[in-house]
Amino acid sequence: MRERYTKRMNIPYPPAKRPLPKHAKKVFTGEIFDVYQWEQEMYDGSTVIFEKIKRADTVSIIPITTEQKILISHEEQPGLKPFYGVFGGRIEPEENPLSAAKRELLEETGYQSDKWKLWHSFQPFEKIEWAIFSFVAQDCKYIQAQNLDNGEKIEVMEVDFEKFIKYAQRPDFRDSEISYLVLQALVDPAKMAELKKTIFD
Secondary structure (H helix, E strand, O other): OHHHHHHOOOOOOOOOOOOOOOOOEEEEEOOOOEEEEEEEEOOOOOEEEEEEEEOOOEEEEEEEEOOOOEEEEEEEOOOOOOEEEOEEEEOOOOOOHHHHHHHHHHHHHOEEOOEEEEEEEEOOOOOEEOOEEEEEEEEEEEOOOOOOOOOOEEEEEEEOHHHHHHHHOOOOEOOHHHHHHHHHHHOOHHHHHHHHHHHHO
């Protein structure tokens, strides 16, 4: 299912660090996470029960306005300290990554874009079946008020590229995969040039 929704867009589905075996059985169904277990043969011939959780894939979006400003969020959610980050959320069963990104951008910012590019996609954890698709949305235009979930408070902030780089280094910047790419760019001028090109070209 997940691979099919990426094939329709010519987006490769990022491989898992430890793929879920076909013989794994679901032993728990949660609101967000499902738990799978399987027997795994060890090096001495014995078997042990291995376990992995699975959740809906998600999208993250870096929006760029027509004035070449980058939009970031200052967000509050129940039980968490306020944090900075980019925008995004879960891919619903009927959606593909791009349609989910367009919906999340509109809901969380009120902005819309017709110019999208996939920045990168990956699965961050070996014990969680979960892909993250990060998009850049260019030429974003404000068209409506935010339509937030009842568990979200999101302030939309406009920053230039230099401030974006500084926010991505903060300990309260939530999107660690973007922070990692920014930190790589800070020590490699070629990667910094590539980052600017990805965001603005």
